[in-house]
Amino acid sequence: MIHPGIALLRLLHAAVPVTTLARLGEWLGSALYPVSPTRRHIGLTNLRLCFPELTEAERRRLLKAHFRALGRATLLETVSWWGERAEVEGLTRLEGLDNLLPYLGKPLIWLAPHFVGLNIGGVRVSTEYAPVVSLYAHIKNPEVDRLMLHARTRFGGSELYSRQDGIKPVIRAIRKGLPFYYLPDMDFGRKDAVFVPFFGVPAATITGLSRLAKATGAVVVPCITRWQDGGYVARFYPPWQDFPSADVVADTRRMNAFIEDRIREMPEQYFWLHKRFKTRPDEKRKGGLYED
Template sequence: MKLLVGFVWLLSWLPFRVLSALGWLIGHLVASVPTSRRHIGDVNLRLCLPELTPAQRRRLLRRHFVAMVQMLLEYGYCWFASRERMERLMRIEGLEHLRAVDGRNAILLTAHFTGLDLAGVRVSLEAPAVGLYSVQKDPWLDKFFLAKRMRFGTAVMFARHLGMRPALRALKEGRRFFYLPDQDFGHRDSIFLPFFGVPAATITGLSRMATAADAVVLPCYPRREADGYTLVIEPPLQDFPTADLVADATRMNAVIEAMVRRQTHQYFWLHKRFKSRPPGEADFYAR
């Protein structure tokens, strides 16, 4: 594992366009292999984008594999790039929206896009931030990941299995919460609401956190471009949260879907977003 980290460190010295080209080549090769992940991507795109032809979905999935490989090759930027280089690699569009809520608690609502780790580090360079992370099985790797995510001293991270209370405390202390609620976390604490028209297990944590911390919610997403990324921060959601958890979670899914449609190939289509099903529904991913 340490050898792999050393290899990533070497890649971090390469220009962005060089890594992009390398990712394009490897991504096309990986996309041609009939793996379980490709099957998951096929299913997700068929469910979410039925208006596309099979050929269009295949091309989109191939573009997605390229974007995923490019993201993996770029992890060295997250771990080793200087602050100045990070600011060049991840520009911010709409920073004025974040500045406008100075003095208020704020949640940055985002989703699992390629570039999300770079975006998280970049947010922490503008304001104290808090985020959640999944613990790695390898203790050394887990410690390394955590240290690199907090290496600028401007962010704190809490393990997802600890629940939301540590992050809520940090949010109430004025840290910007970089929040990704768009994956399938199982039936517990979830309700089935539309995501691209498909019932999806959806958590209501965004509304609960915003209410508990009296926080505004700003949608944001990283957009990959030819020479780097742009983190797009949108204006705060109006009239949110409400007293209706279902309505709030439905709106959250719609906001995330709108962000995905702006850059469809950069969303994490290889995750089993629809693994949990309402009672009586068959497994979408079974072969």
């Protein structure tokens, strides 16, 4: 039996125009803000650490805007789940193709940080350049998990691997010429991570981008998805020169600095509800920086 929430989302997708769906998502995000104390605490803690120059009132306004952006993206993901190809393509415009096209069919990594349109952009680029390869973490709700996997593989038979599968299947896929849609900007703990600044705060950051580029000879072309002018834009940035270097820590710091620059352009669209600073250099501080 289909979960009532999934059934409602499918009904909304079928019955409501995209513009209305976007507004409904923003309303949903606004409604969730006051009733989500734990997520609100995480978000405000992240914003205090990353934007100490803002007042508390400014950070609260920014977090409210983030909830609206997240709600909008959540409802518009239904287009990725059930929309026809033309609908998926119409929701998200591609930009910066001159930065991408010379590297198609060669080892290639798309650096795709956690902006709220991440999944929408990933499905969109798969309509053009599948098969692609990506890693994923299972979602607790099995129906949502199946929908997410379906969306990411429905165009062109892309390859998805669980993080538990290890990195070897991804390396093989990159070497075959499949673009790797890579999301390395969360706190995954100490394994394969170094502490480098994220908005000036030491953050456990995995070194996978540098190590994968070295192991495969892949070019790194960032792909950032943002909400702009009533739709999404998935923009490919210029390929990184002199990457990887001989210094994996410097490479990882470079990645964080690039992500910071993109966040400053649209701070409400970055995913602030993740405990980015949970893992600390001092192993005794188990709660990270999120303790009251």
